[in-house]
Amino acid sequence: MIHLDNVTKVYPNQNRPALDHVSVDVDKGEFVFLVGPSGSGKSTFLRLILKEERPNSGQIHVAGKDLARLSNFKIPHLRRRIGCVFQDFRLLPNKNVYENVAFALEVIGKPRKFIRKVVPEVVELVGLDGKAFRMPDELSGGEQQRVAMARAFVNRPMILLADEPTGNIDPATSIGIMKVLDRINRTGTTVVMATHDAAIVDSMRKRVVELEDGKIVRDQSRGVYGQAY
Amino acid sequence: MRANFIFSEVWIGLRRNLTMTIAVIVTVAIGMAMFGVGLMINTQVSAMKGFWDDKVSISVYLCSKNSAFENCRESGAITQAQKDEIRNELQSLPQVAGIEYEDQKQAFEKFKNEQAGNILATVTKAEDLPESFRVRLKDSSQYAAVVGLVKGRPGVANVINQKDILERFYGLLETFLWISVVLASVLVFAAILLIANTMRLAAYNRRRETGIMRLVGASNLYIQMPFLLEGMIAGLIGGLISASMLIMAKVFVFDRVHDYIALTARLTWADVIQVVVVALVAGVIICAVAAFMTLRRYLRV
Numbered sequence: 001m002i003h004l005d006n007v008t009k010v011y012p013n014q015n016r017p018a019l020d021h022v023s024v025d026v027d028k029g030e031f032v033f034l035v036g037p038s039g040s041g042k043s044t045f046l047r048l049i050l051k052e053e054r055p056n057s058g059q060i061h062v063a064g065k066d067l068a069r070l071s072n073f074k075i076p077h078l079r080r081r082i083g084c085v086f087q088d089f090r091l092l093p094n095k096n097v098y099e100n101v102a103f104a105l106e107v108i109g110k111p112r113k114f115i116r117k118v119v120p121e122v123v124e125l126v127g128l129d130g131k132a133f134r135m136p137d138e139l140s141g142g143e144q145q146r147v148a149m150a151r152a153f154v155n156r157p158m159i160l161l162a163d164e165p166t167g168n169i170d171p172a173t174s175i176g177i178m179k180v181l182d183r184i185n186r187t188g189t190t191v192v193m194a195t196h197d198a199a200i201v202d203s204m205r206k207r208v209v210e211l212e213d214g215k216i217v218r219d220q221s222r223g224v225y226g227q228a229y
Numbered sequence: 230m231r232a233n234f235i236f237s238e239v240w241i242g243l244r245r246n247l248t249m250t251i252a253v254i255v256t257v258a259i260g261m262a263m264f265g266v267g268l269m270i271n272t273q274v275s276a277m278k279g280f281w282d283d284k285v286s287i288s289v290y291l292c293s294k295n296s297a298f299e300n301c302r303e304s305g306a307i308t309q310a311q312k313d314e315i316r317n318e319l320q321s322l323p324q325v326a327g328i329e330y331e332d333q334k335q336a337f338e339k340f341k342n343e344q345a346g347n348i349l350a351t352v353t354k355a356e357d358l359p360e361s362f363r364v365r366l367k368d369s370s371q372y373a374a375v376v377g378l379v380k381g382r383p384g385v386a387n388v389i390n391q392k393d394i395l396e397r398f399y400g401l402l403e404t405f406l407w408i409s410v411v412l413a414s415v416l417v418f419a420a421i422l423l424i425a426n427t428m429r430l431a432a433y434n435r436r437r438e439t440g441i442m443r444l445v446g447a448s449n450l451y452i453q454m455p456f457l458l459e460g461m462i463a464g465l466i467g468g469l470i471s472a473s474m475l476i477m478a479k480v481f482v483f484d485r486v487h488d489y490i491a492l493t494a495r496l497t498w499a500d501v502i503q504v505v506v507v508a509l510v511a512g513v514i515i516c517a518v519a520a521f522m523t524l525r526r527y528l529r530v
Contacts, residue, residue: 050444076443082446090441090444092437107445108451151441155446
């Protein structure tokens with residue numbers, strides 16, 4: 001599903017590569033934690049998959065497509081198959097829960113009938129039934145993140161990328177978030193989650209890829225956050 | 230494409246950016262009006278040229294007994310032999326289409342009609358007015374041979390080429406034409422800068438929305454369309470205002486001038502409609518292109 005082959009990324013005006021000859025394979029339906037300290041290259045990894053950045057060398061295949069050969073014109077179609085969740089939620093403050101989720105479908109031109117059908121389903125899936133008409137500032141951080149996950153998942157992407165989704169959320173609420181991610185993963189969606197949260201990684205017992213200074217230092221199935229911590 | 234979604238976005242964008250949008254509209258309106266006035270002057274000048282070209286003639290005024298012209302003082306009044314000679318020589322020129330002779334009586338009648346009611350008409354006598362030849366040319370630009378033949382000749386008081394008078398008038402109109410073209414270019418330049426700024430503000434105002442749109446895979450066209458339409462609507466409104474200004478220019482300036490001095494070729498409504506359409510289309514296209522160029526900088530893929 002995601003295939004990186006010897007990928008190196010150096011940002012302009014920087015000597016040290018953000019990713020240094022990284023090769024990873026993620027299969028369909030897998031759940032992968034991407035761990036490592038700040039600046040280890042986790043976010044770069046995710047941005048490369050979205051083709052927000054281009055690698056300096058190496059090959060990236062996502063959902064069967066060679067990103068180097070994907071024209072700018074087709075990037076939006078790639079992104080429709082990838083959902084994204086961030087630490088800072090990125091909700092539209094002037095739209096309610098329903099509208100925030102529906103927005104993701106409106107802007108890719110889905111018919112209104114379809115939107116009216118699937119949005120309530122997804123809102124329920126993330127555990128926000130009954131709160132569809134709340135505004136983001138009336139929700140807790142955990143609830144806002146659920147809205148973001150609903151928006152990322154509403155178009156049934158093949159891949160869900162989560163960049164520290166529990167970074168702004170207390171540990172108790174994080175467990176709920178992880179349950180939603182797990183539920184999404186069980187529908188067959190590949191999930192890649194970058195995180196610092198050792199407790200979550202340890203409790204989930206999923207595959208762990210550890211980055212350090214842009215290199216992969218560990219790739220374990222059913223791993224924990226790290227012996228050193 | 231969901232049209233109502235895009236239009237609601239456009240409406241929100243126009244409202245949020247109202248001051249900048251008004252600035253764009255005003256600049257485009259005045260710029261396009263100047264541009265249109267330039268086109269109208271151009272049409273007017275070529276219409277007048279077409280109208281006058283086969284009507285202008287060269288007047289060759291002949292010396293009478295008490296002509297004040299320097300040329301006449303030495304030679305005195307023209308003799309019949311000189312008159313015949315001039316007529317024959319003029320007639321033999323290939324550029325000449327025809328010659329009319331006007332004697333003092335005819336000149337006096339004409340003068341009385343033109344100056345009716347004027348005190349000058351009551352004190353002027355037929356002998357005060359000169360006899361003249363009216364030389365019509367096949368091509369009004371080929372006047373040099375005629376003027377060269379008669380000018381300064383004994384018995385010829387003065388030569389007036391009507392074309393010279395018209396040329397001076399065309400020259401004046403052409404000056405106005407260039408002024409309006411220069412003003413129009415300056416305003417179009419200002420409009421482009423204003424649109425660039427408006428788009429930058431609009432892109433900044435809506436960076437959350439566009440960021441999410443990018444993320445969920447909205448196409449570039451879909452993301453840019455509201456901005457483009459905003460620019461085009463501002464251009465269209467500006468163009469419509471310029472259209473009304475141009476119609477007013479036709480009614481209150483061109484037609485008035487026509488009434489005062491008989492320009493003889495009136496600017497028709499068909500000409501005005503053509504100019505208005507050009508101004509409208511140019512306004513929209515300039516705004517769309519300027520918006521598109523700016524968006525490529527501020528809304529990257």
